[in-house]
Amino acid sequence: VSVTIPLGFEASGVHAGIRRAAPDLALVRSTAPSVGAALFTVNRVQAAPVLVSKEHLAAAEPQAVVVNAGVANAATGAEGLAGARATADRAAALLGLEPQQVLVLSTGVIGVPLPVGKVVSGLGDAAAALSPDGGPAAAGAILTTDSGPKQAASRGDGWAIGGMAKGAGMIHPCLATMLAVVTTDYPLDAGEADGLLRAAVDGSFNRISVDGECSTNDTVVLLANGASDVERTPGTDTAFVAALHAVCADLAAQIVSDGEGATVLLEIGVAGAASDGEARAIARRIATSPLVKTAAFGRDANWGRVLAAAGSAPWNGGFAQLDPERLTVAFNGTPVYGDGAAADGEPALEGNALRIELELGLGSGAASYLASDLSYDYVRINAEYRT
């Protein structure tokens, strides 16, 4: 269960000294020529590694990924861009690749320049440590305040997909950046990876929220090297798409479950909306409501807050359609609201999962979202001084 599960991938994780104690530099590469794709944050403020990786992706198919933790290399100006380029240059030289075949990802404090000397020197160690068993080491070297590594894998008939991610955690207060690298030995043609990754991300990483923040560094990468040499058929293609969705969904759920201060995993389902887009807007609004999230932390079946959030979901310059007379709400399968007023249900809210389901009775639009709750620990983690 790691990025080196598929054939023809090597990885490593080392301590480059970007931060004091933990491993902070990961390298993942395909030993054979690969094709790939990447999706990046849409924030107007984009970190240097995001800008450089976009350039590289436009010029060549990717074959290796460098990830550093500890410093986000965002809002660092020309110096930051030079650092990201130097990282890719050095990795390319060590691996016998063109710099454009290397993507660079960073996570950590915003506004602090990358310590290029440490990264360049650490890359030598990382390249020397590359191994087909190095997936777990790489997954461990990209974490910040994550409580543990996040890995996922899926095996098809003769091929495999592996993945690793980091989520909502920090060493120093900074953004809850989300990074993921997914590898496969399934044979994809150049140009196929982007559409497949986009669809998988839309149903997974784009449906989770820890705190509604959109980071400067979020990046998801897919590398496909075809090393499995399997014969593609419509059947295997269908299986691959399903497996790619499953691996992305697995990593996304791990990120939310390990969200900063999280004590409950909220699963929000909206059905019967006027459109899928409106269902998603409503699910997202509930997923990011501080009042819903604090109630979840308190294990309070406070459906009034869910209603009020659902009724104020931004959509097309106004709010998504919703009729309180037609709407029903259930908590963990127990009806709590319907026919315009409270239902008699008394849902059980013990445990670490809360399923909130809305049926709007307006159409066939549906969407789901995963979210964490809002706890004292979220405030503690994010209110501490940078030191």
Place this chain on the structure above:
Amino acid sequence: VSVTIPLGFEASGVHAGIRRAAPDLALVRSTAPSVGAALFTVNRVQAAPVLVSKEHLAAAEPQAVVVNAGVANAATGAEGLAGARATADRAAALLGLEPQQVLVLSTGVIGVPLPVGKVVSGLGDAAAALSPDGGPAAAGAILTTDSGPKQAASRGDGWAIGGMAKGAGMIHPCLATMLAVVTTDYPLDAGEADGLLRAAVDGSFNRISVDGECSTNDTVVLLANGASDVERTPGTDTAFVAALHAVCADLAAQIVSDGEGATVLLEIGVAGAASDGEARAIARRIATSPLVKTAAFGRDANWGRVLAAAGSAPWNGGFAQLDPERLTVAFNGTPVYGDGAAADGEPALEGNALRIELELGLGSGAASYLASDLSYDYVRINAEYRT
């Protein structure tokens, strides 16, 4: 400094028993015929008193306002509507008015029906207690977890404006509803009040955020009875508009300063945006960012979070325009970001106010916002069980 400062207004606040201990029913009326206006929440889920007050306002000029605390009478179906109507009917009978001349406002737990018997009985006491000195009692009877009453006033040459509000606080976990009643003896014609109130609210109550939640009950009412008998001139009109803005801004600032768990008042100023709308979208995004608000609680000059929030301000289906290379950020007057990277400034963040100023360098759009921080107490207040 209360709603009974203008001539011809009486008010009272009594304990009707809707909640256990504190006064929970307020009455404000003009003793002379008045004109007025009201603005309501735009949430798709609207409380019964909001629906009934809208009907009444469409049918007649308002002359009295009933406010109850403890129960929001939202998501209460036909029973809730009947309760809101019964409240207005009873107040009208006691005051010799038509029911349509009475507006009803509620704040408290969502989903709990109004205890109509207690309200009707309490209205008898409230009508008997009406007094030109009753403004402070009324202001005290509309609070929930507010730490104290919120009142404001402004005196012109022979006329006055008074106001009261309740803000972000609860007895039981429910929404941070915002209610305000503003009175004046300045002579306004029927039809004038709405536009004047709308402009004043847009620059005050619509520029504050405690937790980004849009409630089911938010209402702002203006009653104008002309009892001052002043002669209107363009000069007095200008003074009145300025005073109305000032009273609304004063009440709005009191609401944010007393936001749930608030320890810092955040003043966010955005200038140089491509348009006023985009400036406002960016200011609002910063004002509602959990990471900015937890950093403020920790007195951390974390401008990276401000940048990331500003770069992801929803606007026209995308994000508001922003160029990180042109943007500058200052905290309490000290530059912290410019020319694409950190500035050298070390702002002092002690105290209970934090001014965050952005200059975007794109145009002449400007906007400001007031917000509270996100503290342990916000989580505590909102995570406690309803009892």
